[in-house]
Amino acid sequence: MDDSKLNSFIDPNLYFLSSSRSREPLSINIAMFEQPLLRLTLVDILEATNNFCKTNIIGDGGFGTVYKATLPDGKTVAVKKLSQAKTQGHREFMAEMETLGKVKHQNLVPLLGYCSFGEEKLLVYEYMVNGSLDHWLRNRTGALEVLDWTKRFKIAYGAARGLAFLHHGFIPHIIHRDIKASNILLNEDFEAKVADFGLARLISACETHVSTDIAGTFGYIPPEYGQTGRSTTRGDVYSFGVILLELITGKEPTGPDFKEIEGGNLVGWVFQKIKKGQAADVLDPTVLSADSKPVMLQMLQITAVCLSENPADRPTMLQVLKFLKAMAIEFQTLNGK
Structure with missing residues (x-):
């Protein structure tokens, strides 16, 4: 330099x-969520992703796989299935929740909901076309x-x-x-x-x-x-x-x-x-x-x-x-x- x-x-x-x-x-400007996050069941997620069908995969990162999914109300979303093999999987889930679950900004991907069932941890995001x-x-x-x-x-x-x-x-x-x-x-x-x-x-x-x-x-x-x-x-x-x-x-x-x-x-x-x-x-x-x-x-x-x-x-x-x-x-x- x-x-x-x-x-x-x-x-x-x-x-x-x-x-x-x-x-x-x-x-x-800070804007808090007006609506509570969706708390989805594993059955909801399985139906939305067609049992995590490979054809619905839209992203694959170091901490999990992202699927295109359709909620019962017809809304298209992105579901991130966190990898169970990662030792920080639970901590990552909590970090996601603490971060996007509390704050909202037009240049952050909105977190809509989540699902935690045993070792399965999933996040539901707004789908980015x-x-x-x-x-x-x-x-x-x-x-x-x-x-x-x-x-x-x-x-x-x-x-x-x-x-x-x-x-x-x-x-x-x-x-x-x-x-x-x-x-x-x-x-x-x-x-x-x-x-x-x-x-x-x-x-x-x-x-x-x-x-x-x-x-x-x-x-x-x-x-x-x-x-x-x-x-x-x-x-x-x-x-x-x-x-x-x-x-x-x-x-x-x-x-x-x-x-x-x-x-x-x-x-x-x-x-x-x-x-x-x-x-x-x-x-x-x-x-x-x-x-x-x-x-x-x-x-x-x-x-x-x-x-x-x-x-x-x-x-x-x-x-x-x-x-x-x-x-x-x-x-x-x-x-x-």
Whole structure:
């Protein structure tokens, strides 16, 4: 980060983000659930998922499998069946309940209900018709349209709002600990909603971190986690920075694309390009245009600070959100939102 070319690329005004220690007024509204969560029986879940039929699987993560399901009233939902093989299965269930069961925000995937029967633990979420950001960016079958830059910016802004709410919206604060593209879900309007709080830990007002086993997904884990084992909100900021890089470059965080490339992964490759004064070369050509280029480069500046090796040099998510909002106003990217 000390390289002269890198420093000249990053707007020095961004550095006040990490040095500011003042308590900023929150610009996020808290809304509690008006309706109690559904308490479903195992029979209800079996009927809704057609006995957990494999054809209904819409997602498979480290802590469980997600099924598309239909409730008796005809409502389509997503049912997450937590893995019994995971030693933290019960704790994850409780974390989910403590997190999404009590709070509501337009950029969090709504938890509608749950079922606990012996070792079986299941969560019922609102169904997100457009699936995950990972699904759209990878587009491995070529069956999906390319996400244009307007949609990508909208997704970045929405995901930042959701994460800022977890970090700053209420006390105790919440660290997600597994921010990645497959945990950013999209509704019919491509509104981003942060999902999967299985690794979340509630942080009391007097604590700044939580010490646990290293959690997260390869490619998104901040460098300090391997050294200290301390999960902080700044770790989430790093992971969010990786998502911003994915939106900007169209590339995956790791993989064969970087096998023979300097840097070894997406973050390393991008920083090498920035140091060489070739920042524009990392922009995704499928969405690059005269209109999108300036805002993509400006977002890349914010992203670079989010990815600072020293956690103290990273901004907070509330500060990232404020910069994205300012960009939206400047470039009218969010169509007045």
